[in-house]
Amino acid sequence: MPPAERGATRIADRVVAKIAAQAACEAIGPLPEDAARPHATVVIRPQAQGPGQAPVEAADIRLHLELGYPVDIGARCRAVRRHVVERVGALVGMEVPEVAVEVERLHPPAGRGAQGRTR
Template sequence: MTSPPRTTPPRVPAADRGALRIADRVIAKIAARAAREALGPTRTPAAGAATLPAPHATVTVHHDIARVHVSLHLPYPDDLAARCAAVRRRVVERVEGCASMSVPEVDIDIEHLRPAGAPDAPAGRERRLR
């Protein structure tokens, strides 16, 4: 005796099967990493110069739209506008590519400019106010 042929259920479109939510902090990590990639090495050009802190990002996500805010420490003198434009391009490219989100704006704050060749502050040294 043979069994009747099996019928496969119709395929349900992906959008009808469920939802994907990516946490804001994950998008922020992608954005911070992209900013770091855009800036290149974190050392200033002079020998023994200070290491600049890594970029920090915060993100607000609404549906599939991410608004990104990046804080940077940059060497001085430098072409700040060119650096910021490179960061914006890379952040948009990576967030759209990795998370499939639209990024209409990337706000950048330059938190600190460090002169080329400025040494790091000695470890454990504090400035005390009296």
């Protein structure tokens, strides 16, 4: 019997979210001491395949990040999206059609916190 006919594997949303958050950490690099680690929320949905093919699952991911400042926010977010898509695809085998990144806070370099607000 072919493997696809023997059973099914379901990966929980929270597992994919944890993998996505870890991938975001890898892409961001070192964070300031007071920065929160990235966290993710995931919606997994089936994607239709051709006739006679089993549907595959896709993960829509929303990431919440804090970044050090100054930083090229657009470039950093693109790098995070790219890395998350690669890692989730490689580790979970899911397509990732959407990665929404929300930058929640910017952290100034150490010693510059009193000069102004970056929130």
